[in-house]
Amino acid sequence: MKNTTIRAIDAIQEAQKIAFAPFVFQATVSLRKLGVFNLIFEKRKKGGITIEAISKELSISTYGIGVLLEIAESSQIVTKDDEGRYLLTTTGYFLNYNETVNVNINFTNDVCYKGLFHLNESIKTGKPEGLKELGNWSTVYEGLSQLTPEIQKSWFEFDHHYSDAVFDDALEIVFRNNPKTIFDIGGNTGKFAIRSCSFNEDVSIKIIDLPGQLKKALTNVKNEGFEKRVSGYEIDWLKDNPEIPNGADTIWMCQFLDCFSEEEILKILTTAVKSMTNETELLIMETFTDRQRFDNAKFILEATSLYFTVLANGNSKMYPAEVFLKLIDKAGLVIREDISIGEYHTMFVCKKK
Numbered sequence: 001m002k003n004t005t006i007r008a009i010d011a012i013q014e015a016q017k018i019a020f021a022p023f024v025f026q027a028t029v030s031l032r033k034l035g036v037f038n039l040i041f042e043k044r045k046k047g048g049i050t051i052e053a054i055s056k057e058l059s060i061s062t063y064g065i066g067v068l069l070e071i072a073e074s075s076q077i078v079t080k081d082d083e084g085r086y087l088l089t090t091t092g093y094f095l096n097y098n099e100t101v102n103v104n105i106n107f108t109n110d111v112c113y114k115g116l117f118h119l120n121e122s123i124k125t126g127k128p129e130g131l132k133e134l135g136n137w138s139t140v141y142e143g144l145s146q147l148t149p150e151i152q153k154s155w156f157e158f159d160h161h162y163s164d165a166v167f168d169d170a171l172e173i174v175f176r177n178n179p180k181t182i183f184d185i186g187g188n189t190g191k192f193a194i195r196s197c198s199f200n201e202d203v204s205i206k207i208i209d210l211p212g213q214l215k216k217a218l219t220n221v222k223n224e225g226f227e228k229r230v231s232g233y234e235i236d237w238l239k240d241n242p243e244i245p246n247g248a249d250t251i252w253m254c255q256f257l258d259c260f261s262e263e264e265i266l267k268i269l270t271t272a273v274k275s276m277t278n279e280t281e282l283l284i285m286e287t288f289t290d291r292q293r294f295d296n297a298k299f300i301l302e303a304t305s306l307y308f309t310v311l312a313n314g315n316s317k318m319y320p321a322e323v324f325l326k327l328i329d330k331a332g333l334v335i336r337e338d339i340s341i342g343e344y345h346t347m348f349v350c351k352k353k
Ligand SMILES: C[S@@+](CC[C@H](N)C(=O)[O-])C[C@H]1O[C@@H](n2cnc3c(N)ncnc32)[C@H](O)[C@@H]1O
Pocket: 141, 144, 159, 160, 163, 185, 186, 187, 188, 189, 192, 208, 209, 210, 213, 235, 236, 237, 238, 253, 254, 255, 256, 259
């Protein structure tokens, strides 16, 4: 976006918005949590609702509702008419009711907010300095299974939101050659394994992940009754010389490689290649910054990169596809198909060179 023609008065307004962005964010979180947005929306057909009426209905002081709605009005989240009645703007509506905005707000507030304070340190050290706000681990992945329930819920809802919706389309491609054995690398909570077992009655899946995460995934798999067809394999890709077993018809890596630096991605892909035959398909599904149709999607991915910097591991990010193209080639793989899936994702179907 170019801003060469922006007037100084507008530019200072934009700068002030950034200077106070955390205030607007926290006011929004509070208006959501207190049910003020819901109430304003419910009253839309009556022309809106005043601060006094909101205060009475929600048993919160007029002072409290007033300070929140003042900044919300200046931020174009609500409007106020001459009788002092508030309505949601379209932005306010999305802040309260859009599913993607909802998972992003919860993720920002519950998982990232406190940790982000340490971003400058992380940029200098290359370490996730904000992670200490959540627990004492060297990467967030070590701690995923130990996060408090509220933080864990927001983390998993964020993660799942961006993959769940595309699993249906992805499964059609994964199973078009009828694989009997799939390795799900970075299987997380076992969602893909469970969906695969429901989709195809013959397939066996091996989830490959860190021990804590694997335990959680296998419990979920058992709860769905698929424990005979899903096994686990413990790995820490950050250790020296990781190895995975042979025997997969398909290796599945969804929203996984972005959790690593370029050097680490190359190590993972090279290790995977060693376990592949000429027939094995390696499927990489990612959200690439240079493959987004909408600016807001690119913006979400750039913010997610900062989460990786300050909280996840200090050295990974959401990558442009061109970085992956180079690493895939370097690892000894060739891309047979390059498929766009859903709103955000790209799938690379890779084979050994
Ligand atoms: C973003 S999640 C993957 C999400 C999942 N595949 C999906 O599509 O929803 C990343 C996964 O990589 C795993 N992971 C991260 N670092 C790892 C490491 N050093 N060794 C092994 N697995 C790791 C995490 O435990 C987590 O399950």
